[in-house]
Amino acid sequence: DASDIEKGTYPHFMLKEIDEQPLVMRKIIQEYQNEDNEIKLDPEIRKAMTDCDRIYIIAAGTSYHAGLIGKQFIEKFANIPVEVHVASEFSYNMPLLSEKPLFVYISQSGETADSRSVLVQTKELGHPALTITNVPGSTLSREADYTLHLHAGPEIAVASTKAYTAQMAVLAILAVDTAKAKGIELDFDPMQELAIVANAMEAMTDQKDLMEGLAKDFLSTTRNCFFIGRSIDYYVCLEGALKLKEISYIQAEGFAGGELKHGTIALIEEGTPVIALATQEPVNYSIRGNVQEVVARGANACVISMKGLEKKGDSFVLPQVHELMTPLVSVLPLQMVSYYAALHRDCDVDKPRNLAKSVTVE
Numbered sequence: 001d002a003s004d005i006e007k008g009t010y011p012h013f014m015l016k017e018i019d020e021q022p023l024v025m026r027k028i029i030q031e032y033q034n035e036d037n038e039i040k041l042d043p044e045i046r047k048a049m050t051d052c053d054r055i056y057i058i059a060a061g062t063s064y065h066a067g068l069i070g071k072q073f074i075e076k077f078a079n080i081p082v083e084v085h086v087a088s089e090f091s092y093n094m095p096l097l098s099e100k101p102l103f104v105y106i107s108q109s110g111e112t113a114d115s116r117s118v119l120v121q122t123k124e125l126g127h128p129a130l131t132i133t134n135v136p137g138s139t140l141s142r143e144a145d146y147t148l149h150l151h152a153g154p155e156i157a158v159a160s161t162k163a164y165t166a167q168m169a170v171l172a173i174l175a176v177d178t179a180k181a182k183g184i185e186l187d188f189d190p191m192q193e194l195a196i197v198a199n200a201m202e203a204m205t206d207q208k209d210l211m212e213g214l215a216k217d218f219l220s221t222t223r224n225c226f227f228i229g230r231s232i233d234y235y236v237c238l239e240g241a242l243k244l245k246e247i248s249y250i251q252a253e254g255f256a257g258g259e260l261k262h263g264t265i266a267l268i269e270e271g272t273p274v275i276a277l278a279t280q281e282p283v284n285y286s287i288r289g290n291v292q293e294v295v296a297r298g299a300n301a302c303v304i305s306m307k308g309l310e311k312k313g314d315s316f317v318l319p320q321v322h323e324l325m326t327p328l329v330s331v332l333p334l335q336m337v338s339y340y341a342a343l344h345r346d347c348d349v350d351k352p353r354n355l356a357k358s359v360t361v362e
């Protein structure tokens with residue numbers, strides 16, 4: 001059938017889409033840059049970003065996780081406060097809004113009903129909306145005032161991979177563009193950093209054997225798995241856990257390293273797999289402490305660190321990228337480990353049970 005043709009030599013769309021990530025980064029660089037190597041972005045979006053006093057990011061699933069990283073970019077670069085909300089909860093618990101809010105809807109498909117219902121609500125209140133989507137012309141794109149395109153190409157596997165990294169890349173560009181428009185001086189060239197990210201992604205997708213080995217060692221028979229990280233790594237842990245849950249049906253949770261001692265460490269038993277991310281210099285010491293704590297209670301720990309922060313015994317060392325760009329790179333081993341775990345557990349990787357690619361019911 002047609003889907004077989006599109007898959008090419010790949011056994012699954014998910015693996016193909018994981019591998020496409022460096023290409024998508026390069027495509028985004030191309031699409032968001034003009035001949036003078038400046039950021040190319042709709043001036044109306046620039047104006048909406050600089051006019052607002054607070055940004056409300058609304059999304060679901062993996063797109064929500066990208067929003068958590070987007071908040072870091074926008075707050076750190078553009079100095080605008082950002083709230084990130086799960087779409088399905090927003091309507092019941094709408095926070096007190098600022099005077100000039102801008103709503104940013106992040107949605108791979110642009111069709112998620114939960115996000116759309118918030119969009120309808122905030123449009124009725126008269127607030128401007130920007131949709132960041134892989135499908136221009138989708139419902140969320142048509143109904144919002146502005147659209148930013150992800151340029152990731154069709155994503156077929158139910159578990160989102162390349163859309164997540166594309167969402168973060170576009171959010172980084174948007175944040176830097178806004179900072180520039182506001183006259184904020186930055187020592188950060190998003191295109192250059194994304195080019196470094198693309199190379200780092202490529203180096204990782206070349207190491208699938210290692211990822212398959214990790215999946216076998218840590219996840220072939222387990223019923224659960226924990227991901228721990230601090231700071232920006234914590235948000236990637238949430239995404240890593242979601243990937244693993246979605247396709248391998250292993251019960252997985254992402255925890256903030258500092259929260260372990262407040263309850264979750266009680267879950268650690270002999271042989272419990274714990275995957276730790278250590279890509280942030282300021283928290284490297286404390287996350288290593290957490291790893292020791294879980295190992296002392298019998299956990300089977302797998303540490304994924306970044307070059308410059310690595311320690312003996314780490315399972316995988318990521319190539320070095322800018323400290324705010326690490327999520328775009330650290331998620332790849334998590335995607336690949338989830339893929340191989342699902343494969344070895346005979347799960348339907350591209351079409352996991354009970355899940356849909358785009359959820360058009362509330």
Ligand code: G6P
Pocket residue numbers: 060061062063106107108109110111112115158159160355356357358359
């Ligand atoms: C579904 C998909 C997820 C996705 C979420 C949000 O649950 O299975 O992979 O992250 O919807 O989708 P969206 O298209 O709005 O990004």
